[in-house]
Amino acid sequence: MTPEVPTKVRLDRWLWAARFFKTRSLATQAVTGGRVHVNGDRVKPARAVQTGDTLSINTGETKFVVQVLSVAEKRGPAKIARTLYQETEESIVAREKATELKKLQGNGAVVHAPVQRPGKRDRRKIRSFTRKE
Numbered sequence: 001m002t003p004e005v006p007t008k009v010r011l012d013r014w015l016w017a018a019r020f021f022k023t024r025s026l027a028t029q030a031v032t033g034g035r036v037h038v039n040g041d042r043v044k045p046a047r048a049v050q051t052g053d054t055l056s057i058n059t060g061e062t063k064f065v066v067q068v069l070s071v072a073e074k075r076g077p078a079k080i081a082r083t084l085y086q087e088t089e090e091s092i093v094a095r096e097k098a099t100e101l102k103k104l105q106g107n108g109a110v111v112h113a114p115v116q117r118p119g120k121r122d123r124r125k126i127r128s129f130t131r132k133e
Contacts (some may be wrong), residue, residue: 008048009071011038017072019081020057020064030059055085059084076101 011018015027015036030036031045035058038047049055049068058063066085075081118126 006071007072008050009073010034010045011043011047011049012045013073014049014068014071014084015057017075017081019075019078020059020083029059035059054088061102062095063091063098064095 012024012027012031014026015021021030023025027036028045031043031047034042036042037056038049039054042058051070051120053068053070055064055066055068057066066080067088068084069086070084072080072084101102
C-alpha cells in the first residue's frame with residue numbers, strides 16, 4: 001500500500017508544515033487574528049487549502065504572498081517546506097524594499113542591556129527620572 005497524498009489540508013496545518021509559524025497554535029492565532037487570507041478572503045483555521053490557492057501571510061513586519069504548489073500534513077525539513085509554495089515576484093520585491101528601507105532608517109536609539117543590575121543609587125535615579133521629580 002502506498003500512502004495517500006492529501007489533496008486538501010487545514011490552513012493552520014499547512015502554514016505550520018510550510019514553516020511560516022513555529023507551532024500550529026501560532027498559525028491558528030494568526031489565521032484567527034486576520035493576518036492570513038486565502039484568495040483575498042479572511043478565513044478560519046480549519047479552511048481547506050489546496051494547490052493553486054493564493055495566500056497572503058502577515059508575520060509581524062514581513063508580508064508574504066504565496067501560491068500553494070502542494071500540500072503537506074506533516075512538518076518536514078526546510079528544503080521540503082520550500083517546495084510547498086512559490087512566492088510571487090511582487091511579494092519578493094516588496095519584501096526586499098521593506099528590508100532596505102528598514103536598513104536605511106536604522107534603529108535610531110539603540111538600547112544596550114546594562115552590565116549589571118542597578119544598585120540602590122541607580123534605582124533612585126531611575127525612580128526620580130520616571131516620576132519627573
